[in-house]
Amino acid sequence: MNFEIPKETNAGKIIEVTIGATAKQGGTRSQTTTIGGHTSLPFHFFEGEHPHRPVIAMEVFDKVPAKYPDSLMDYYHDVIDKPADMAKKCVDEHGAELISVRLEGTHPEKGDKSAEEAAELVKQVLKSVSVPIIITGHSHFEKTNEVMKKVCEATEGENCLINYAETDNYKTIAAACIAYNHTIVAQSPIDVNLAKQLNILLTDMNFPAEKIVVDPLTGTLGYGLEYTYSIMERIRNDGLGGDKMLAFPMLINPGYESSRVKEARVSREDYPEWGDQELRGAYWEISTAVSLLAAGAELLIMYHPKAVEVVKKNISEIFDLKNGD
Amino acid sequence: MPLSGLDIFKLLPKTNCGDCEVPTCMAFAMKLAQKKAELSECPHASEEAKETLGAASEPPVRLVKIGRAKPLEIGNETVMFRHEKTFFHQTGIALQLRTSEDEEQLLSKINEIENYKVERVGEELETDLFFISHDSEEKDVFLKTLQLVKQNSTKGIILDCPDKEVLKEGLDWLKDEQPAIFLEEEVTDKDIELAKNHNASLVLTAHSFDDLARQSEKAKQAGVNDLILNLASKNAGLQLQHNTIMRRSALKKNFKSFGYPLFTFIQGENEFDFLAKASLFLCKYDSIIVLPRFNKAMLYTLFTLRQNIYTDPQKPIQVDPKVYPIGEPSPESPVFVTTNFSLTYFIVSGEIENSGISAHLVVCDTEGQSVLTAWAAGKFVGEKIATFIKDIKLEQQVKTRKLIIPGFVSQISGDLEENLPGWEVIVGCQEAADIASFVKNVKLI
Incomplete structure (x- = not known):
């Protein structure tokens, strides 16, 4: 008997989004990063096109995170308070393909740094590395809006990924992105309909579809992963099925979310059944990243060098298969 | 049809x-x-x-059982995506034992694995199977190892023994234990006979779809229908594709030869790579994964992922309704109240912890509903919360009389105060993410 592979073809295609701009394109990056373009489910090379592989960004901070786990501090203690140096280390030593600059310190209750300081910092990071940049804000909309406007202006033409806009503040962020040529992250709280609605709102104000990345909100392993996983599978299925308002590439935050949970922080002495603490921090991030890759994640902002290494290795392994065909 | x-x-x-x-x-x-x-x-x-x-x-994916005292049930799946309905039988996790290891080492390993149980969200999590590989020159140690396992554990057993005579002795000894036989080579009539006579299932290994379909057809026709399929591949992407194609063929094309649970022996470069692969195949259709080494941190990670992926999307996971200490609360520390939907609990407790303060978190029984849903259903209203707080005798446990409710249900504050004389009800923030700034700006002690 000859087995015939049951193939499923899709009407839709995930929109291709490019982050960063080279000198020719009006920026200063040595190369750009493109995600999206798929016509079948993740890694289903036998029934669709997959022109781009998922990429990994690493994150630097304008303020040392209050509860940064020891297992990460071991890697970064010398640069954690020097974001430009930390960015360079992430790219040169740990293989980061993009850098996210998290501007938590501009939050009025977490340092209240000014928009000008933030813009200056982002410029330093842009000088220190040549990969595309993600600018990550926070939930204090009033301040984040002010900061993002300033940062967008200061980095005009670089096509940064501005992370993020929500239903409550998308107009301000989107206007800044359009004015200074940046790409946007549309974040919605683990809900297919809300994700779709925000994409409609953005495109209705003539925001270009090829400049939108969706953040479905990452619930990390053990803390709501199952919701994120299923919402992402539904978004990807609907997008491939032809719903253009759900056909955007997706971003996740396994690093930030995994670094905040108890599992990354408590010692083996206190929780003997949870095993080695050093391993656990990386494991939590790997398992979150890999399961969400299978659900359709394409841009992963990660923290732990060991996790980055193994997730990148597995993405390469999988895509070697495609190239080998 | x-x-x-x-x-x-x-x-x-x-x-x-x-x-x-x-x-x-x-x-x-x-x-x-x-x-x-x-x-x-x-x-x-x-x-x-x-x-x-x-x-x-017949169900599109056959239900297969391994083990007697605590049988692992796998298969019987009906959907490709968990959001379409649910995944019914969670991936069984097996740990490999090699008969070439010395007895003392084996025994301590068996005990370590057998005793490894860990609780998460009210569920006790543990490994399911032993995968016993006979890689020793000595015949006797295979039986010896089986004895050690049987004496010290009730978990099911998969036998990986290339010497069929030794295998038969093992199966004789394990009668009524409902083991599984792992075959690395093409299935033979002898294998089928052994499986039939010993009420064992067969793990079939092949390197192509056609080969695997042929073997599965052969076993079924000869009367062995408890099969587990292993389409071995060295590439993680290929393995994911194989698993997807086989599950899809069974569910959507009613292709009977692939209508069985799937199996993978996890291989990788190091412990991090093992975990990456195990995570991928746990999500994408493996019913059994075998790990070559015992590592608590890895198992705990995989148990958590398995719990997440295999939970019924229509039935939210609930946490036990009770008072949870966050940090190291004193009797003066404030009391937060929320619902027992696990996600709500995890987010709220995490954010209180991240805010740096210590507090008592009262988790009410809302049958696993989130704050707004529970409120709309009348399960998270003043009277209900007050009754619960009285039932658990909170007033005897704490000195504080400040109770913080979620901002989304500010409308219940009056009713709650009426039902809880002596308490001051404070309306908290709407989003858990704002708890850190909320506790900074409101005097709680």
């Missing part, structure tokens, strides 16, 4: 004898139509019924 419940009913004896443990033939027919039962459960089915229903009445 699948038959409808009514079509099936016409073929049944219509005696409502209940021997199938379903009260009526009609109800049994409906279960058959939904592929939740098998015709063999009806002892009175006619030959005609068996023939007609044969293929149509």
